[in-house]
Amino acid sequence: MAKKQHEDVVRKLYEARKRRDFARAAELLAEEVVWHEPGDFDYSGDYRGRQATASYLAKLAEVTEGTFLLEPQEMISTEEHVATVVRWSAGRGGSRAAGKELAVYRFADGKVGEVWFFTEHDDDEVAEVFSFGR
Template sequence: MSAGVMSEQNINTIRNYFKALESGDMETFAAMFADNVVWHQPGNNKYSGDKQGVAEIGQMVAAMMQETQGSFALKTQGDPSANGQLVAVPVSFGGEKAQQTMQMRGTDLFRMNDGKIVEVWLFSEDQRAEDQFWGI
């Protein structure tokens, strides 16, 4: 498969990932990941650190949703771009809890293999503010 075809396939997978996430289709969201996926959650807060596998990722997302009473949301802010196995997406995300509000931009970076997400890195525009929002 040529690099251009692979990049387009990876971009389509990531577009479907965000559609599933934004619509709350957690079954499709989970199906986008390889079994041995590693998720690198940045910062110094209670959700920071590496998550191994879909179950740990799902537990983290569910906890974030519960803590924000369902207000936590993530949206793309531009088209995904690919470079071989890597796909980067500009995003915005935020939520509300206990009279605190967080809203910021960032970049999500995905490493793909055979049409599945095998590794995820998240970058926030203000990690300190995100850490303060989530707490320890």
């Protein structure tokens, strides 16, 4: 698959998340996808498998009351990876959080096979807005 096609898959994933179409988001993920969320938050850790990852993405939208907005900026691609800078914001119950991240997507057979995030944000704001209530 060409680098441009990988970038298109990443864009489609962000578009599906914006529409809260998590079935479509799941279609863009490899069956054995691994989604790595950094940090020490309720949502941190590794999500393994298409359905677990899609459910996690839906949970992020739910806990942020549908306010989670992701805006991918420029993308850089290789034959196997796409890296994109993403600006994001979310709110919940009057609290707000915003930041940016570098998201790195590895592809497997034309689908997202693995994802890593390198984030810049206020930890206290993120903990409040994205709490899963564990």
